[in-house]
Amino acid sequence: MKTILAVDDSRSLRQMVTFSLKAAGYQVTEAVDGVDALELAQNQAFDLVLTDQNMPRMDGLTLIENLRALPEYQKTPILMLTTESGDDMKAKGRSAGATGWLVKPFDPDRLIAVVNKVI
Numbered sequence: 001m002k003t004i005l006a007v008d009d010s011r012s013l014r015q016m017v018t019f020s021l022k023a024a025g026y027q028v029t030e031a032v033d034g035v036d037a038l039e040l041a042q043n044q045a046f047d048l049v050l051t052d053q054n055m056p057r058m059d060g061l062t063l064i065e066n067l068r069a070l071p072e073y074q075k076t077p078i079l080m081l082t083t084e085s086g087d088d089m090k091a092k093g094r095s096a097g098a099t100g101w102l103v104k105p106f107d108p109d110r111l112i113a114v115v116n117k118v119i
Contacts, residue, residue, distance in 0.1 A: 001025065007031040007033070007050065008032075017050065033057045048079065079115070
């Protein structure tokens with residue numbers, strides 16, 4: 001079973017993402033922010049990371065940069081799921097190493113389709 005790390009400071013959003021992904025057959029681990037996610041990722045290999053941008057302690061772009069610095073995450077798909085939709089922010093995401101970008105509020109079917117495609 002493929003494993004996904006879902007990172008968001010909103011508990012309700014994490015629950016919606018987890019519910020959608022588990023229903024599609026994925027195993028999901030939740031993290032409350034980038035610091036929490038980085039600690040989890042250093043102790044377990046995930047097949048995909050799905051992260052918000054705006055979080056306390058460590059934002060999504062910083063998380064991606066830190067993950068990409070780890071040998072085991074250089075090729076792992078990392079998707080941004082955020083309210084940020086500007087071209088400038090998307091360019092920063094690509095530069096940091098994001099694989100793709102989804103905008104909140106998300107459509108569960110679209111989320112699953114994108115995850116299935118990149119995982």
